Amino acid sequence: QKEVEQDPGPLSVPEGAIVSLNCTYSNSAFQYFMWYRQYSRKGPELLMYTYSSGNKEDGRFTAQVDKSSKYISLFIRDSQPSDSATYLCAMPGGSQGNLIFGKGTKLSVKP
Amino acid sequence: DTGVSQDPRHKITKRGQNVTFRCDPISEHNRLYWYRQTLGQGPEFLTYFQNEAQLEKSRLLSDRFSAERPKGSFSTLEIQRTEQGDSAMYLCASGEYEQYFGPGTRLTVT
Numbered sequence: 001q002k003e004v005e006q007d008p009g010p011l012s013v014p015e016g017a018i019v020s021l022n023c024t025y026s027n028s029a030f031q032y033f034m035w036y037r038q039y040s041r042k043g044p045e046l047l048m049y050t051y052s053s054g055n056k057e058d059g060r061f062t063a064q065v066d067k068s069s070k071y072i073s074l075f076i077r078d079s080q081p082s083d084s085a086t087y088l089c090a091m092p093g094g095s096q097g098n099l100i101f102g103k104g105t106k107l108s109v110k111p
Numbered sequence: 112d113t114g115v116s117q118d119p120r121h122k123i124t125k126r127g128q129n130v131t132f133r134c135d136p137i138s139e140h141n142r143l144y145w146y147r148q149t150l151g152q153g154p155e156f157l158t159y160f161q162n163e164a165q166l167e168k169s170r171l172l173s174d175r176f177s178a179e180r181p182k183g184s185f186s187t188l189e190i191q192r193t194e195q196g197d198s199a200m201y202l203c204a205s206g207e208y209e210q211y212f213g214p215g216t217r218l219t220v221t
Contacts, residue, residue: 008151032208043115043202043212044154088153092208096167098144099210101153 003027006089006102015111019076023089023102026070033065035074036088038104044088048074079109115213117203123219124193131189132216136205143186144210145178146202147171154202154212160186193220 006023013019021035032051036044048063050056050072056063062075076083086104093100116135124130136143141162146154157176159167162183172178175193180186190197198220204210 004153006153034209036212041200041217043117043214046209046211049209090153094156094159094167096159096161097142097208098156098159098167098169099146099154099204101155103151103153 003093003100004089004091004102007105008103010106010108012108012110013079015079015081015109017079017109019079019083019107019109021074021076021087021089021105021107023072024070025072025091027091027093028067028070030091030093032092033063033072034090034099035061035063036090036101037083038086038088040085047087079107081109081111084108115203115205115211117201117213117216119216120214121217121219123221126193126195126220128193129189129191130193130218131187132201132203132218134186134188134203134213135184136186136203137211140205140207140211141183142205142207142210143180144204145186145188146204146212148200148202148215149198157188157201190218193218195220 035048038044053067060077064073088104089102090099143160145157148154160180200215204212
């Protein structure tokens with residue numbers, strides 16, 4: 001079992017829809033959780049960063065962590081075509097804080 | 112500060128050649144990471160620097176790979192005797208738990 005699992009999609013939604021992106025992880029010691037957005041042929045861009053369980057909101061984005069289920073989510077409200085990208089979840093799981101990534105979910109928002 | 116920068120953005124090389132990539136991290140960040148990303152996968156950790164000290168190397172970093180960070184500022188990643196399997200996006204990141212990535216160097220080995 002991989003340490004971080006993420007459905008690669010692709011996921012296609014109409015503009016304005018609510019998008020739910022999810023990851024599961026196996027190591028209960030993970031404490032910090034990140035979501036990155038990556039446009040084609042670009043580097044990952046940090047979107048959200050959360051610590052432990054709970055919700056964190058930033059504009060149209062909400063990150064949710066459920067440590068009891070080892071499950072994290074990213075919700076995008078009022079999705080826009082400019083949100084079309086690959087979304088990667090990541091956790092600092094290495095001994096030196098190196099990130100362990102999911103495979104990424106490719107999202108397409110259709111006008 | 113404009114963030115993490117990497118150079119070149121794209122490198123095409125023939126198998127067997129050596130290549131070197133450069134990363135300039137965010138200036139106040141002591142921690143610097145190199146990752147490799149192949150198509151359809153998330154980035155995978157290669158190596159880590161705390162200031163000028165290389166403190167960890169992944170199993171992915173074969174002996175053809177070497178990285179340096181002289182004076183704890185910019186870093187270089189060199190691949191010797193490139194192979195087609197080295198074709199990937201090489202990403203540099205700096206920061207603590209919040210890691211900020213550069214635009215990457217896309218390597219194509221023909």
